Amino acid sequence: MTKQNDVQIGQDKFKEQCGVLGMLSDERIMNVAQFIYTGLMALQHRGQEAAGIAIMRQGRPIARYRDVGLVNDVLSPEKITGLLGNIALGHVRYGTVASSSNVQCAQPWFFQSNEVNFAIVFNGTITNYAPLRKRLEEKGHIFTTDVDTEVISHLIAANFETSADWIEIIKILMHILDGSYAIIIMTEQGDLYGFRDPMGFKPLCYGEFVAGNGDEARIQVMASETCAIDALSGKVLGHVMPGEIIHLEMGKPPHSEAIMRSERHALCMFEFVYFANNTSELDGISVYDVRKKLGKNLAKIDPVESTNAIVVPVPDSGRSAALGYSQASNIPFEEALIKNRYITRTFIMPGQDKRRSLVNLKLFPDKKTIKGKDIILIDDSIVRGTTTEKIVRLLKANGAKSVHLRISCPPIRYPCYMGIDFPTRHELMASCHPVDEICKKLGADSLIYQSMEGLIDSIGLQKEELCMACLDKDYPLKNPPCLDLLEETFTKNR
Numbered sequence: 397m398t399k400q401n402d403v404q405i406g407q408d409k410f411k412e413q414c415g416v417l418g419m420l421s422d423e424r425i426m427n428v429a430q431f432i433y434t435g436l437m438a439l440q441h442r443g444q445e446a447a448g449i450a451i452m453r454q455g456r457p458i459a460r461y462r463d464v465g466l467v468n469d470v471l472s473p474e475k476i477t478g479l480l481g482n483i484a485l486g487h488v489r490y491g492t493v494a495s496s497s498n499v500q501c502a503q504p505w506f507f508q509s510n511e512v513n514f515a516i517v518f519n520g521t522i523t524n525y526a527p528l529r530k531r532l533e534e535k536g537h538i539f540t541t542d543v544d545t546e547v548i549s550h551l552i553a554a555n556f557e558t559s560a561d562w563i564e565i566i567k568i569l570m571h572i573l574d575g576s577y578a579i580i581i582m583t584e585q586g587d588l589y590g591f592r593d594p595m596g597f598k599p600l601c602y603g604e605f606v607a608g609n610g611d612e613a614r615i616q617v618m619a620s621e622t623c624a625i626d627a628l629s630g631k632v633l634g635h636v637m638p639g640e641i642i643h644l645e646m647g648k649p650p651h652s653e654a655i656m657r658s659e660r661h662a663l664c665m666f667e668f669v670y671f672a673n674n675t676s677e678l679d680g681i682s683v684y685d686v687r688k689k690l691g692k693n694l695a696k697i698d699p700v701e702s703t704n705a706i707v708v709p710v711p712d713s714g715r716s717a718a719l720g721y722s723q724a725s726n727i728p729f730e731e732a733l734i735k736n737r738y739i740t741r742t743f744i745m746p747g748q749d750k751r752r753s754l755v756n757l758k759l760f761p762d763k764k765t766i767k768g769k770d771i772i773l774i775d776d777s778i779v780r781g782t783t784t785e786k787i788v789r790l791l792k793a794n795g796a797k798s799v800h801l802r803i804s805c806p807p808i809r810y811p812c813y814m815g816i817d818f819p820t821r822h823e824l825m826a827s828c829h830p831v832d833e834i835c836k837k838l839g840a841d842s843l844i845y846q847s848m849e850g851l852i853d854s855i856g857l858q859k860e861e862l863c864m865a866c867l868d869k870d871y872p873l874k875n876p877p878c879l880d881l882l883e884e885t886f887t888k889n890r
């Protein structure tokens with residue numbers, strides 16, 4: 397447990413909740429677990445608190461292994477050697493609703509009842525979790541955790557009593573559930589069903605790769621991001637559309653079915669700004685291209701007039717936007733802050749060393765590049781502002797003449813209840829202070845945020861196709877939340 401005075405790295409960034417992965421091959425390939433490991437390593441940025449695998453051989457029971465920790469520790473080669481099977485699910489988790497350090501909350505989730513057995517992986521947040529759970533409990537369902545996945549599993553089981561058709565059951569789920577979800581289910585028959593909520597908050601794609609020793613066995617795959625398929629040297633075949641199901645069955649090509657159409661889509665804009673891997677494509681849009689364009693659009697707003705300026709990214713989150721800014725403004729790009737690669741997010745600052753800022757350990761300033769320069773410092777966002785303030789101070793302490801903050805996302809003023817761990821309103825700097833006050837508090841010489849128009853233009857989708865609720869309070873849910881109530885619930889559960 398973290399002591400009160402300890403500082404954990406990564407506190408001042410938003411956290412994605414999960415990454416999901418599913419694979420299916422024919423029976424020539426029984427070591428699918430090793431490919432799950434590779435795919436999860438590529439999805440590690442989506443969750444670093446727990447990882448797991450569920451695996452089966454057609455006609456045999458589902459085996460599962462999960463634990464708290466990084467993929468490399470939880471699913472190390474020694475641990476997965478004995479996990480044989482040709483159909484599998486994988487998951488990386490960062491939890492907000494339930495205790496993160498509890499292995500019971502790690503996924504894949506496995507559900508067993510008289511009616512149905514299945515494994516499930518989930519990314520998102522079910523915003524009507526509480527009333528759904530209450531209704532199920534009244535019907536006699538017993539819960540062992542507070543995770544959304546358990547409610548979804550019980551809903552599936554409850555509906556299995558009247559129908560054994562998975563497509564029908566997923567259709568019912570889409571009508572009942574509110575919130576964001578990208579889910580993959582592995583049935584006891586060995587089929588995989590992947591689906592996204594009707595607004596498509598969370599990404600999900602599918603593809604295939606070739607494995608085996610020359611006998612060209614094709615493995616079908618579904619994943620949160622295309623970078624997982626790329627890591628397997630595979631081919632992306634498509635993106636699961638909002639409200640669509642992709643059914644993978646042995647010996648057949650992927651079968652898709654549009655279940656619930658919504659006029660309003662809501663792909664999370666923050667996946668593009670920060671969460672997703674730079675090399676991924678979300679719904680066919682390159683994350684790297686979006687980030688560079690965010691920088692280009694930012695460069696158009698209130699340019700810094702100086703012949704002595706350099707563009708410096710906050711590593712690694714500001715790098716692509718800084719490159720775009722530099723290209724659009726013709727101001728040189730310089731890596732004046734170098735990240736200490738050995739300080740990971742699990743690093744705990746020793747209590748007795750707390751006088752020294754964690755930023756001093758995390759970032760090495762290159763004095764000769766910084767000295768006497770007007771620094772245009774690019775980052776993706778400001779959450780509480782604590783880290784940003786320290787970076788500004790670090791640059792000035794190392795000789796920067798001035799520091800001009802440029803943020804590639806518009807100000808984040810409202811919490812997220814669709815699967816991202818956001819602070820409450822009073823913890824969000826932009827929620828409580830006007831821009832000039834934030835600039836002063838951070839010790840910067842100027843501060844410019846991205847415009848809403850610049851963000852939408854950079855992604856290239858219509859406003860009605862994106863979720864931007866943390867910017868404009870327009871929550872695209874069936875039942876938009878009462879912020880006071882939700883903040884109270886989420887704070888209690890943290």
Ligand code: SF4
Nearest residue numbers: 664665812863865866
């Ligand atoms: S509120 Fe913000 S972080 Fe949450 S899903 Fe919407 S855009 Fe993404």
